[in-house]
Amino acid sequence: MKDYWDAKAYAFSNLAIFPIQDATARQNAMASGQINVQYGDVANKEQATQLGWNVADRVSGWAGLVITDHTGQKSAPLGKLEVRQALNYAFDGAAVLKAVGSGAGVATNQVFPDGGAINDPSLNKTYAYDVAKAKELLAKGGYPDGFSISMPMSPVFEMWKPAAEQALTAIGVKVTWDNMQMPDYQTNAPNYPMFISFLAMDGNDVATVARQVTSKQWFNPNPDYAGNAVLAPLVKKVQEAKGADQTSAIKELNKALVDQAWWSVWYQAKNTFYSVQGIKVQPVIGMMFPTLRYITKG
Numbered sequence: 398m399k400d401y402w403d404a405k406a407y408a409f410s411n412l413a414i415f416p417i418q419d420a421t422a423r424q425n426a427m428a429s430g431q432i433n434v435q436y437g438d439v440a441n442k443e444q445a446t447q448l449g450w451n452v453a454d455r456v457s458g459w460a461g462l463v464i465t466d467h468t469g470q471k472s473a474p475l476g477k478l479e480v481r482q483a484l485n486y487a488f489d490g491a492a493v494l495k496a497v498g499s500g501a502g503v504a505t506n507q508v509f510p511d512g513g514a515i516n517d518p519s520l521n522k523t524y525a526y527d528v529a530k531a532k533e534l535l536a537k538g539g540y541p542d543g544f545s546i547s548m549p550m551s552p553v554f555e556m557w558k559p560a561a562e563q564a565l566t567a568i569g570v571k572v573t574w575d576n577m578q579m580p581d582y583q584t585n586a587p588n589y590p591m592f593i594s595f596l597a598m599d600g601n602d603v604a605t606v607a608r609q610v611t612s613k614q615w616f617n618p619n620p621d622y623a624g625n626a627v628l629a630p631l632v633k634k635v636q637e638a639k640g641a642d643q644t645s646a647i648k649e650l651n652k653a654l655v656d657q658a659w660w661s662v663w664y665q666a667k668n669t670f671y672s673v674q675g676i677k678v679q680p681v682i683g684m685m686f687p688t689l690r691y692i693t694k695g
Contacts (some may be wrong), residue, residue, distance in 0.1 A: 543569020
C-alpha cells in the first residue's frame, strides 16, 4: 500500500479480509478480537453498544413494489393514478419494516435517500396506511371489486411475500405468483407490470433521477415518464437546470413522483457496521460495504 500513488488516503498498511457469512459468527469473531470491522446485524446492535464498539449506519436501498407499466398497456388498472395511489395506501411501511427489516431503516414513500437534500419527511404522510381510502380510490379508478394481476416471486423476496399478499388481498387485488429462481427473476420481472424488489439508492440526486426514472435499467426496461403530463416537464427542468436551481427542480420532481404514485415504496433499509474503538466506518449510500478510504482511524 505504501507504494500506491494515493497511499495517504488509506489509513492502514496491512489488511486481512475474512468472508464470514453468518452474522453470529461475525459477531463472535469480533468479540474475540479476530476482526476489527464487520457488516452488522441489527439484532446484535445492543451487544455491540455494550462492548463499546462504534456503530454506524445509513440507508442503502428501498423496498417496495416496482411499477413498470404506468400507462396500463400490460395491466389496465396500473394506468390509473387512483389505482397506483390505492396501492400506496394499502401498505403499512412501518409495519413491514419492523416485521421484515427488524426496524433497521426508515418508513418512507420516496426513493431519494432519507436525510438527503431532496427527501422531504413531510411527504411520508401522503399515503398514511388506510385500507378504506385504498378501496375508495380503487372504486374511483373503476375497480370497485379490485383486479387480478400476475407477479413474479423468487426465494430472495419471499420474506416480503406475506406482507404483500395481506395488503393486496385486503383491497381486493388478487395475485397469481409465478415462482422462479433469482437469475430468472432479474431477467423476467421487468416483463411484469409490477413486482417486488429491493433497489440500491444513489447518494447523488441527479444520478437518482437518471437511474430510478429516466434511463433503462433491468428494473425499468421502458421508461415511460415522458408519457406523463406531470412528470415530463419536471424531468426536462431537472435536466436543463444547474446548481441550486437543479436542486429545487429535483425537489419538485420528487413530490410529483410521490403524488403520481410512481412506485409503492415501503421503506428504506439501513446498512449497519460495527467497528472496534480506534476505527471508524463511514457508510456510503449505494455500497453494501464502503471502500477502504471510508474506513479510518479515530
